[in-house]
Amino acid sequence: MTSSLFDSERLLFTPTTPDTNAIPLIFAFPNEYSVGITSLGYQVIWATLAMRDDVQVSRLFTDTHEQLPRKSEIVGFSISWELDYVNILNLLESLEIPIWAASRNDSHPIIFGGGPVLTANPEPFADFFDVILLGDGENLLGNLIEAYKEVRNSSRQTQLQRLAQVPGIYVPSLYEVEYHTRDGAIKSIQPISPEIPAVVQKQTYRGNTLSASTVVTEKAAWENIYMVEMVRSCPEMCRFCLASYLTLPFRTASLENSLIPAIERGLQVTNRLGLLGASVTQHPEFEALLDYISHPKYDDVRLSIASVRTNTVTVQLAKTLAQRDTRSLTIAVESGSEKIRQIVNKKLHNDEIIQAAINAKAGGLTGLKLYGMAGIPGESTEDLEQTVAMMHTIKKAAPGLRLTFGCSTFVPKAHTPFQWLGVNPQAEKRLQFLQKQLKPKGIEFRPESYNWSIIQALLSRGDRRLSQLLQLTRNFGDSLGSYKRAFKQLKGQIPDLNFYVHADWSAEQILPWSHLQGPLPQSTLLKHLAAAKSYFDSSQKGSGEMREMGRWGDEERISSHYPIPNAQ
Ligand code: SF4
Numbered sequence: 001m002t003s004s005l006f007d008s009e010r011l012l013f014t015p016t017t018p019d020t021n022a023i024p025l026i027f028a029f030p031n032e033y034s035v036g037i038t039s040l041g042y043q044v045i046w047a048t049l050a051m052r053d054d055v056q057v058s059r060l061f062t063d064t065h066e067q068l069p070r071k072s073e074i075v076g077f078s079i080s081w082e083l084d085y086v087n088i089l090n091l092l093e094s095l096e097i098p099i100w101a102a103s104r105n106d107s108h109p110i111i112f113g114g115g116p117v118l119t120a121n122p123e124p125f126a127d128f129f130d131v132i133l134l135g136d137g138e139n140l141l142g143n144l145i146e147a148y149k150e151v152r153n154s155s156r157q158t159q160l161q162r163l164a165q166v167p168g169i170y171v172p173s174l175y176e177v178e179y180h181t182r183d184g185a186i187k188s189i190q191p192i193s194p195e196i197p198a199v200v201q202k203q204t205y206r207g208n209t210l211s212a213s214t215v216v217t218e219k220a221a222w223e224n225i226y227m228v229e230m231v232r233s234c235p236e237m238c239r240f241c242l243a244s245y246l247t248l249p250f251r252t253a254s255l256e257n258s259l260i261p262a263i264e265r266g267l268q269v270t271n272r273l274g275l276l277g278a279s280v281t282q283h284p285e286f287e288a289l290l291d292y293i294s295h296p297k298y299d300d301v302r303l304s305i306a307s308v309r310t311n312t313v314t315v316q317l318a319k320t321l322a323q324r325d326t327r328s329l330t331i332a333v334e335s336g337s338e339k340i341r342q343i344v345n346k347k348l349h350n351d352e353i354i355q356a357a358i359n360a361k362a363g364g365l366t367g368l369k370l371y372g373m374a375g376i377p378g379e380s381t382e383d384l385e386q387t388v389a390m391m392h393t394i395k396k397a398a399p400g401l402r403l404t405f406g407c408s409t410f411v412p413k414a415h416t417p418f419q420w421l422g423v424n425p426q427a428e429k430r431l432q433f434l435q436k437q438l439k440p441k442g443i444e445f446r447p448e449s450y451n452w453s454i455i456q457a458l459l460s461r462g463d464r465r466l467s468q469l470l471q472l473t474r475n476f477g478d479s480l481g482s483y484k485r486a487f488k489q490l491k492g493q494i495p496d497l498n499f500y501v502h503a504d505w506s507a508e509q510i511l512p513w514s515h516l517q518g519p520l521p522q523s524t525l526l527k528h529l530a531a532a533k534s535y536f537d538s539s540q541k542g543s544g545e546m547r548e549m550g551r552w553g554d555e556e557r558i559s560s561h562y563p564i565p566n567a568q
Pocket residue numbers: 234235236237238241242243244278279332
């Protein structure tokens with residue numbers, strides 16, 4: 001079935017006619033078309049495949065697909081959201097492919113996955129995939145296809161062994177994980193044979209041309225948007241931040257050779273432009289780009305900016321955005337407490353945040369959303385009070401500006417210095433406290449669900465024993481209650497929720513991703529964690545008893561500290 005959804009597409013590249021012997025490949029996004037086609041990563045990988053004559057690529061979404069090959073040899077998934085794993089399993093079943101990698105044989109295609117979720121921690125999903133691509137897709141994908149061509153007619157096992165030799169390609173079934181006890185911590189992770197690399201290194205693309213949309217469509221979730229990646233990673237290195245730590249080093253697209261030509265190409269087919277990246281305004285030539293977009297010939301361009309650093313919100317930026325159809329701005333401040341911002345390495349002061357609000361209003365914006373977190377390690381109720389006080393000050397300093405405080409719960413992420421720290425069970429109460437304090441003062445409060453943060457933490461620190469839990473959860477209906485039911489059913493066979501989510505892990509503990517090397521070695525992450533703790537310790541001096549390392553935070557977290565059996 002070919003859907004009319006595809007008819008609205010305007011392509012910005014020329015697909016090649018595949019050779020007669022081309023590899024039939026399905027490239028799937030485990031969500032609806034409108035979501036998948038708005039993913040820049042998905043667009044770019046699809047276009048890369050469609051421009052190769054040795055591959056015959058067909059797209060698959062949960063609600064539509066292009067004509068699928070009768071027998072595919074490779075099926076790939078681009079994953080941007082953890083909870084889409086349910087759709088991956090559904091799509092595999094719809095293609096009559098076993099969901100467990102171990103149940104596939106030579107007659108089944110190779111199933112690969114890539115994207116930020118799997119690059120951070122693929123382990124909870126490890127048993128569903130034959131191959132996982134770790135890192136930037138630019139070189140990885142081509143290397144995967146070339147290596148596959150060498151072993152196209154070999155047995156599945158030979159194919160997997162060959163693919164495992166490619167840098168950045170992780171074949172989970174070729175690694176054996178041992179546990180101290182069935183429901184305890186990991187004891188060791190070893191390749192099953194000496195030819196398989198003991199450590200897989202995440203791949204980093206170092207070119208100065210970053211991604212830009214390859215297709216524009218009114219059916220995208222961001223209707224008709226043309227997206228340009230301005231920067232990759234972020235140099236700020238906030239200690240909890242996956243967007244920074246996982247993708248280091250910070251890279252910028254060249255203005256002359258990459259950004260301006262890309263923008264000109266895109267603006268020929270649409271007037272909606274999105275500038276993407278973890279820290280767009282950190283681009284060294286951001287001002288020049290703003291001048292370029294301010295040209296009268298772009299008067300009808302609607303501009304969206306993914307992320308703005310607080311101290312770059314000038315009146316000029318606010319003016320340009322207001323003229324280009326942006327009404328409000330989002331800035332991440334994390335907390336109103338200077339102590340907390342020091343702990344997380346957020347180099348920002350309250351007066352800069354207040355000034356950003358004043359500038360936003362002076363430039364003609366009507367709203368400002370500040371984004372923060374509850375339960376940051378080291379946080380106490382006084383820090384929350386400081387957040388409330390800061391919001392009040394902003395309200396007074398920029399009257400009439402619609403103020404929103406969006407707040408999530410701190411969730412530890414793999415490959416960041418805070419990966420060892422658990423979710424604070426007090427965070428839920430803290431979200432309620434903020435709600436109670438901010439609403440009556442006319443500040444809109446938008447909390448993210450605490451319960452879903454718990455699931456995010458589970459998946460972000462999970463090991464491969466969770467594949468079983470995820471499969472059960474899906475069968476039980478994929479609700480929050482389903483996770484609880486699945487944990488109950490697997491009691492004694494896997495660790496409890498507390499181990500994965502709330503416990504502070506010891507630095508000696510073998511992490512589920514210990515064999516997958518991110519941009520920074522563990523020793524550096526530990527140094528950054530120690531720096532955060534020393535800020536915490538110095539902030540406690542004179543305020544009574546100091547808490548022990550690893551037990552900072554509050555009493556509830558101390559009781560959730562998980563004993564690691566036989567930690568060496
Ligand atoms: S400034 Fe934002 S993107 Fe950069 S490291 Fe901090 S939280 Fe991450």
